[in-house]
Amino acid sequence: MCKRHETEFLVSDDAAVSxxxxxxxxxxxxxxxxAVIGAFVIGIGDDQSTVPQASLDFSQSTVNFTDGTAPPHSSNLTVVDISHQTGGTLDEGNIDITVDGDTAYGITPQTGPSDDDVEELWSSSGEISAGNSVRVVFGSVNDYDNTDSVNYVDAADEINEVNNPEEGLSSGDTIRVVWTADDGSDSSVLQEYTVN
Structure with a gap:
């Protein structure tokens, strides 16, 4: 009798464990x-491009630009120099400099007195590392027939357009250095500066 009760107890115990x-x-x-879903989601996050870390310095000044005409025309324009101070090396192809959303342009001095050119800044395939700098002079070249490279000093009418203060930088303009990923999926403002 004892054994039967033991067996019944074990059987009912097994049923309770299920x-x-x-x-x-x-x-x-x-x-x-x-865990699987979390790993999948984290894996998707890893596909995003990492925004580079770089410290940029902005320095504002007034510069006189003179053309090669007779008599020469000159303009005092506000300029902002942007220099890479510290941080990672940047690819120029990933960097855009804008003034209030428009492409920023500078003047690259050449060897002669009459062949300075207006050009887009940091737009080639080189690298930007500590010590590299550019000078922002214009916020757009729309008044120059929408061309990307404009001869600044060869024609008097072009320097006269530059004499118009609306053509240069003015107080309140916002200059942004924008990084964009290779595939264009991500972008970020690395730094910005407001013209005084």
């Missing part, structure tokens, strides 16, 4: 699914 095992299995499956 729901507990089921709950443990459900919790384990839930944890595994959460």
């Amino acid at each position: 729901p507990v095992i089921g709950v443990i299995l459900m919790v384990a499956i839930t944890v595994i699914l959460a």
Whole structure:
């Protein structure tokens, strides 16, 4: 009689364990699914480009530009020099400099007195590292027939357009250095400066 009661007790014990095992299995499956989904989501995040870290310095001044005509025309224009101080090397192809959303342009001095050119800044395929700098002079070249490179000093009418103060930088203009990923999916403002 004792043995029969022992057997009944064991059988009923086994039946009671089944729901507990089921709950443990459900919790384990839930944890595994959460881990797989989490790894997938984190994996997608890893595909995003990392925004480079760089410290840029902005320095504002007034510069006199003179053309090669007779008599010469000259303009005193506000300029902002941007220099890479510290941080990672930047690819020029990923950097855009804008003035109130328009492409910024500078003047690259050449060897002669009459062949300075207006050009887009940091727009080639080189690298920008500590010590490199550019000078922002114009916020757009729309008044120069929408060309990307404009001869600044060869024609008097072009220097006369530059004499118009609206052509140069003015107080309140916002200059931004914008980084864009190679595939164009991500972009970020690295630094900005407001003209005084």
